[in-house]
Amino acid sequence: ESEVPSCIARKVSQYSCQRKTTLNNYNKKFTDAFEIMAENYEFKENEIFCLEFLRAASLLKYLPFPVTRMKDIQGLPCIGDQVRDVIEEIIEEGESSRVKEVLNDERYKAFKQFTSVFGVGVKTSEKWYRMGLRTVEELKADKTLKLSKMQKAGFLYYEDLVSCVSKAEADAVTLIVKNTVSTFLPDALVTITGGFRRGKKMGHDIDFLITNPGPREDDELLHKVVDLWKKQGLLLYCDIIESTFVEEQLPSRKVDAMDNFQKCFTILKLYQPGVDNSSYNTSKKSDMAEIKDWKAIRVDLVITPFEQYAYALLGWTGSREFGRDLRRYASHERKMILDNHGLYDRRKRIFLKAGSEEEIFAHLGLDYVEPWERNA
Ligand code: ATP
Ligand code: MN
Ligand code: MN
Numbered sequence: 001e002s003e004v005p006s007c008i009a010r011k012v013s014q015y016s017c018q019r020k021t022t023l024n025n026y027n028k029k030f031t032d033a034f035e036i037m038a039e040n041y042e043f044k045e046n047e048i049f050c051l052e053f054l055r056a057a058s059l060l061k062y063l064p065f066p067v068t069r070m071k072d073i074q075g076l077p078c079i080g081d082q083v084r085d086v087i088e089e090i091i092e093e094g095e096s097s098r099v100k101e102v103l104n105d106e107r108y109k110a111f112k113q114f115t116s117v118f119g120v121g122v123k124t125s126e127k128w129y130r131m132g133l134r135t136v137e138e139l140k141a142d143k144t145l146k147l148s149k150m151q152k153a154g155f156l157y158y159e160d161l162v163s164c165v166s167k168a169e170a171d172a173v174t175l176i177v178k179n180t181v182s183t184f185l186p187d188a189l190v191t192i193t194g195g196f197r198r199g200k201k202m203g204h205d206i207d208f209l210i211t212n213p214g215p216r217e218d219d220e221l222l223h224k225v226v227d228l229w230k231k232q233g234l235l236l237y238c239d240i241i242e243s244t245f246v247e248e249q250l251p252s253r254k255v256d257a258m259d260n261f262q263k264c265f266t267i268l269k270l271y272q273p274g275v276d277n278s279s280y281n282t283s284k285k286s287d288m289a290e291i292k293d294w295k296a297i298r299v300d301l302v303i304t305p306f307e308q309y310a311y312a313l314l315g316w317t318g319s320r321e322f323g324r325d326l327r328r329y330a331s332h333e334r335k336m337i338l339d340n341h342g343l344y345d346r347r348k349r350i351f352l353k354a355g356s357e358e359e360i361f362a363h364l365g366l367d368y369v370e371p372w373e374r375n376a
Contacts (some may be wrong), residue, residue, distance in 0.1 A: 004063075014077035014332075014375035017366060019062045022198060023375050027067055033086055033099045034060070040102045043111040043122055049082065056083040058376040060323045067091070108159055110134045118161055118267075118298065119150030124195050150212040153237035157296035161267070163358070164202040165297055169270060173206050173299060176234075176268070179226075180264040181210055184224045187214045189309075191318035194300075199372040205298035209316055211309040219243075222264045222303055229268065236296055237267035251339035259314060259340035261300040269294045308341050310354045315340035322369075322376040330364055338364070 008228055013019055025031060038053035059078040070088060073079055079087075089096045093237055100109050107129060113136045114125035140155055147155070154161065169332065170192065191197070194207030198215045212218060222240055229235040243262035252259075275293035304312040315323055330338040336352075337344045343352045354360045361368045 004072060012076055015256050015329045016058045016322050017329050020369055021062045021374035021376045022373055025061045026065055027063060030060050030090060031057040036099050036102055040108050052080050054210030054321055055304055090286040119148055157267055160296035161298060163205055167201050170196045170206045172270060177208050180228055185212050185218055186222055194318060197317045197371045198375050205300055207300045207316055208310055210303045211306050213306050222262060234269045236269050251337040251342055251344050252366045261302050261304050265270055266299045268297050270297045270301050291320050310356050311342050312340050314360055315356050317371050319374055319376050334364055
């Protein structure tokens, strides 16, 4: 019935940038399991095994049918032995004992909680775990922990930040960002990127790319924007990273390239239209607890020179897996180096200019993949 004919299986690319992956996932049962395995390996800083499971998850998200027999995955790329074992157990038993072990693992459970705090990564989690800490409640109660400004904000707004951002909230924040930017640079382009550009209905943050068509960008723009929000009482946290871009520098060859654009990681106060405090203000306010009529939302702002905008847009739209495979494809299949700033052809020794994402795919000899098909 639904067996992949081997002629089709052989055609499936190992690179997710040569596949169209929508949000319509027929194999969530498997991909959720793989993502737990990958996360556990990330916590153990085992990048190879982590990537093995992430790549397998991407592949199964792409398959246009649910996997029900081992035959269904015959001949497909990205399925290593570990992955095959997990698939086999889920097919036969309905669940994987290895995944269950991970979910019950003390270290995994603690790291999962710690890394859910904004500003806390694997390194910090490792330190706190060794100190015997296990839960977010224990972290909050421990007044001796030395916290960064970012982590302090992470604990202060913890409940809001772990509850995901909805599409409606993303739309509301988009209006705020566009309005504020246009008061300083009326011609600036503001584009939502990240998961929301790929059509996701939920996200952990909202990502925006800003560029100014014309001679050059304004180094002061991000500062002006956050200063205004501060004045309006909307800014709960902000960390501006200044640009470190050097002209003529070869693109970064790292797999997970952080770029050199000026950017700003913020937490904004978004007033919730549904909650109304006004009636309380008129009556006996003193003995009424204030109702919180806002939600803390993580917002990333990135500003790029106009010539690099297409590359930045491609990089910031993700998914992370899709971007990783684009860069891997460029270097392994085309002898080119791709990052969020540009594309360098090592044979011709030139940077390839692009005014749109379509042109970048064309430079790489790839069929164009729409943003909503990049959910690898
Ligand atoms: P989510 O819904 O969880 O936010 P997302 O796909 O939007 O999912 P993000 O972590 O917001 O995930 O990242 C969006 C894209 O931007 C990813 O493809 C990632 O590679 C890229 N990205 C994130 N942070 C940086 C950074 N500091 N430098 C360069 N690129 C980044
Ligand atoms: Mn995002
Ligand atoms: Mn982000």
